[in-house]
Amino acid sequence: MLREKCKPVKEITPEIRRIAEELIQTMQAHNGLGLAAPQIGYALRMFAIQISDEIDEENYPMDAPPQVFINPIITRFSKEKVVLSEGCLSIPGLHEDVIRPQCIDFEALDIDGNPFIQKELKYWRSRCIQHECDHLDGVLFIDRLPSILKKKHDAELKIIEAKFK
Numbered sequence: 001m002l003r004e005k006c007k008p009v010k011e012i013t014p015e016i017r018r019i020a021e022e023l024i025q026t027m028q029a030h031n032g033l034g035l036a037a038p039q040i041g042y043a044l045r046m047f048a049i050q051i052s053d054e055i056d057e058e059n060y061p062m063d064a065p066p067q068v069f070i071n072p073i074i075t076r077f078s079k080e081k082v083v084l085s086e087g088c089l090s091i092p093g094l095h096e097d098v099i100r101p102q103c104i105d106f107e108a109l110d111i112d113g114n115p116f117i118q119k120e121l122k123y124w125r126s127r128c129i130q131h132e133c134d135h136l137d138g139v140l141f142i143d144r145l146p147s148i149l150k151k152k153h154d155a156e157l158k159i160i161e162a163k164f165k
């Protein structure tokens with residue numbers, strides 16, 4: 001399912017609210033910064049995050065209350081790019097520097113179906129949203145690595161894959 005293109009959520013039903021709750025609980029149980037629906041077995045365009053767009057004095061991400069976003073779209077990517085280390089709950093133990101646009105404008109529905117718009121998002125929140133939106137299109141952060149780096153992790157990735165098959 002991690003490689004599927006997920007379907008838009010048509011209506012916020014009790015089932016969608018239940019999945020939203022499951023996303024938050026699973027994310028928190030595993031100390032994740034974000035978690036997308038396909039990671040827990042639902043090919044739907046929704047994800048949870050708990051990360052602020054501020055950083056502490058050491059450039060580390062700051063926590064924010066958990067939020068679930070439905071049918072998210074990144075409407076603008078900045079030209080400036082930035083390197084940040086990424087990991088993924090679906091690829092346990094692997095962390096690597098990934099280059100992505102620094103700022104984004106972001107739109108989604110919240111869990112009550114209200115439109116949610118944020119402009120000029122930066123730092124880890126921007127990064128986390130880009131990572132989670134990728135999940136909804138079947139893209140993993142390892143796909144964004146230069147081939148030489150991907151090769152470096154080839155054996156490790158095969159072991160992880162075998163373990164979960």
Ligand SMILES: [Zn+2]
Pocket residue numbers: 087088089090131135
């Ligand atoms: Zn991930």
